[in-house]
Amino acid sequence: MEQQRVAGIGRWFDDYTRTFLDTDPEGLGNILLKIEHTRKVCAVSDTLAAGEGLSANEARIAATVALLHDVGRFPQYRRWRTFRDSDSDNHARLSLEVLAEHNLLDGLDPAERLLVEEAVRFHNLLELPERVGSPTRLFMQMIRDADKLDIWRIFLELFALPVEQRASAATLDLPDLPGCTPACRDALLAQRVVRLDQCLVLNDFKMLQISWALDLGFASSYRLLLERDYIPRLTGTLNGELEIGAAIEGIRQEAALRANDCNT
Ligand SMILES: [Fe+2]
Numbered sequence: 341m342e343q344q345r346v347a348g349i350g351r352w353f354d355d356y357t358r359t360f361l362d363t364d365p366e367g368l369g370n371i372l373l374k375i376e377h378t379r380k381v382c383a384v385s386d387t388l389a390a391g392e393g394l395s396a397n398e399a400r401i402a403a404t405v406a407l408l409h410d411v412g413r414f415p416q417y418r419r420w421r422t423f424r425d426s427d428s429d430n431h432a433r434l435s436l437e438v439l440a441e442h443n444l445l446d447g448l449d450p451a452e453r454l455l456v457e458e459a460v461r462f463h464n465l466l467e468l469p470e471r472v473g474s475p476t477r478l479f480m481q482m483i484r485d486a487d488k489l490d491i492w493r494i495f496l497e498l499f500a501l502p503v504e505q506r507a508s509a510a511t512l513d514l515p516d517l518p519g520c521t522p523a524c525r526d527a528l529l530a531q532r533v534v535r536l537d538q539c540l541v542l543n544d545f546k547m548l549q550i551s552w553a554l555d556l557g558f559a560s561s562y563r564l565l566l567e568r569d570y571i572p573r574l575t576g577t578l579n580g581e582l583e584i585g586a587a588i589e590g591i592r593q594e595a596a597l598r599a600n601d602c603n604t
Contacts (some may be wrong), residue, residue, distance in 0.1 A: 341400045341452050346407075352444060353378065353407050360414045364502075367417070374413045374423075377490055380492055382406040384486040384564065391560030395473050398478070405459040405483045411438045424513075425464070426537070432464045467534065481557035488552050489561060492570040495549060499577040516542040518580030527551060528587040531594070543579055550574050550588065553595050560601035571595065 357378075360371045385406035389399035413423060413433025420428035436457060439445055445453045459479040462468060464487075468480055500505045503516065524544040527534045533555050534548035553571055556562055565571070571592050 341397060346400050346403050349404055349407055357414060360418060368478055370417055374410060377494060380490040381486045384489045388482055388486060388558055388560045392558050401455055402479055402482050404456050405479055406486055409460050409463045409483050411435045432461055435460050454556055455479050464488060485556050485561040489564050496573050514542045514545050518581055520544050520582050525584060528584055531590055546578055548572055553591050559599055559601055562595050565595055566599055
């Protein structure tokens with residue numbers, strides 16, 4: 341894949357997303373959030389590609405995946421006014437639909453095209469399917485990590501705002517009450533990723549985001565996570581005393597270990 345091709349897809353992304361800007365202020369906030377998210381995911385993806393020693397061609401494939409992984413978010417929001425997949429449609433599937441509609445990957449080397457499509461398709465799954473081998477796995481893991489590393493930024497910025505100024509679709513409309521759901525706390529205490537379908541209040545969702553720190557695939561991702569101080573910063577936004585201090589400390593220690601582990 342040539343650099344020119346990546347640049348062309350970048351220009352297409354700008355043109356495509358511009359068509360969604362003509363909407364009401366609430367909608368505009370939500371659309372702009374996803375445009376900025378994509379740009380930052382691209383930047384993180386470049387950092388990870390460099391940190392993990394990807395070849396120039398592999399880095400271009402990763403950059404393409406980063407640009408395209410969430411394009412389904414735009415028609416999703418236009419049609420359903422939500423980013424909640426369970427109330428609309430799987431946005432990764434919608435992204436693939438957009439790519440097909442716009443013939444965006446036509447002419448690409450078929451093997452590379454498949455790598456891009458598979459990474460987009462699986463970027464939002466709770467867990468990567470086990471049967472996936474390399475090199476598909478590399479690109480799937482990279483977009484999943486880059487996505488999480490920017491989603492943490494988005495939420496920390498959102499949580500710093502008064503509720504009425506938060507992009508409404510981003511926090512999934514969960515009530516910001518003290519306390520948390522026992523199933524979510526149990527998952528965190530067992531050092532497992534919290535399930536979205538068990539999140540009933542905003543604290544659960546914050547715990548889900550903290551638990552993502554157990555699910556990164558590269559030492560470079562863990563280094564960025566620690567550099568950006570995401571775990572303590574997210575913990576600081578929890579509402580009330582949840583008695584999860586030991587679980588958080590366990591996650592922080594695990595992240596520090598993995599940041600230094602070249603074979604993560
Ligand atoms: Fe996504």
